[in-house]
Amino acid sequence: MDKFTEMEVLISVAEQGSITRAAETLGQSVSAVSRYLSSLEERLGVRLINRTTRRFSITEEGELFYSYAKSILSEVHDAEALVGQVSSAPTGTLKITASTSFAMLHLMPIVPEFAQRHPKISIEITAHNRYHDIIESGVDLAIRTRRVEADSSITIRRLAQTRRRLVASPDYIAEMGTPHHPEELERHRMLVYLLADDPMRLDMRRGNSRFLVNVNPVMTTNEGQLLLRAARDGMGIIAQPSYIVQEDLDAGRLVRVLDDWDLPRLTINLAFPTRRHMPAKTRLFIEYLSAYFRRNEFERIWTS
Missing domain, CATH: 3.40.190.10 (Periplasmic binding protein-like II)
Known part of the structure; x- marks a missing residue:
């Protein structure tokens, strides 16, 4: 019998916990699966599966063979996929x-x-x-x-x-003024991204100086694009990664706030x-x- 099919049968039987379910998964008849399993056990000279009308379990030898068989078939499938990729356009x-x-x-x-x-x-x-x-x-x-x-x-x-940057709209800065130290953020309107690490606190550093800002937000959300829109509309200051705010900074829709201080980078x-x-x-x-x-x-x- 085909050794690869025998290995596929043993793997399926072990994972499905049933010859009947393994047969359904493999698209084979129960009798065919039983024959492949018996042939493998006879060839190896060991019992791989303990099976009675009431109990089904894999033996120690079966566990060992299962582990190696799964690794071997995985290698075969990877090799087939690699050759297929070389010989044809990726699909x-x-x-x-x-x-x-x-x-x-x-x-x-x-x-x-x-x-x-x-x-x-x-x-x-x-x-x-x-x-x-x-x-x-x-x-x-x-x-x-x-x-x-x-x-x-x-x-x-x-x-x-x-970097994660603090940014706000020019209109907001014109209304509320430019903060020059992190402690001044406590009097500013803050917009908070809820999925950030420790979202209600800003860990700000400059050289050897460190300042923790406890935030009292006027708006919170789990969506960065909503924060961006709110900041553009002058609602307050946001702390967001450069990859999100850079386009608005370049266009002048947002300006940097306390940029000489650094938040934890991503x-x-x-x-x-x-x-x-x-x-x-x-x-x-x-x-x-x-x-x-x-x-x-x-x-x-x-x-x-």
């Missing part, structure tokens, strides 16, 4: 997740051209301001400012660093499932996005 759906602001400001400028260059790749963008499980959601690439990933099966690649990371061979669609988009960032010198601009 499939590329699933990306990012914050709403990042998706609007830094994905959409490049997605149309990327799609034109790679017409067999379709792109699915899910905008989230909270982090979702990459593996469970079937995500190929996540762009986020999370420092670490708890799941060891996720690889992180640095894209860029960015690192924008690319997170994706760890694989020996990265899918071509993911690799191509990462290379395209990274080149776009280098070409525009975003990190230099955002950290200056």
